[in-house]
Amino acid sequence: MPKLETRDMHPMFAMNGKDAQKIAAETVRRHARQQPAEASEKARSYALSLLASRDHGLAEKPLALALQAGSFVSARDCSQLIELLKPMPYKPRPAKQTAAPSPQVTDGFYMLDGDYVKVQEARNGSGRLYAKRWDGGSWEYEPGLVRKIAPEMALTAEQAKAWGKLYGNCIYCSLDLTDERSIDAGYGPKCAAKRGLPWG
């Protein structure tokens, strides 16, 4: 709320200081009554999240700027903005994902500091990857582990073979190595073909 100063007022009100103060106070109260209801925090943050996620081209509009600056926004303006933004399409994915194609970690097996690591895709469809470390008896989920994995840590044929010799199964598909050639290779024929690993 801007404070009304005596000096800002029309000269006719500035006749005597006391009257001027009185009128100024009244004017402030009148302004307060006329001010529309302010948008709730919930509405503001919803509008802000829509501004961030939708492809709208309204970023420079006064209302959007006022919201971002935390300035006064009326409840009515805020809800109109929300209704306007809601049906708008989502922004395209951030450019960095497509602009700089770098080798990505995908689901599969890796070797980190001498430990076997299994990277898997979350089953909720988000495409998010997570990783489990082999503790010698089972695969144990480790928060944040997937971020330590780099593409060049992908399991080599030698490392897959070492697993097979140790546990008697193919690390990729968990099937027991039963025939002589699989036992010798340390992994199964299908997984070898699928991954271009040495076979026979």
Ligand SMILES: [Zn+2]
């Ligand atoms: Zn296999």
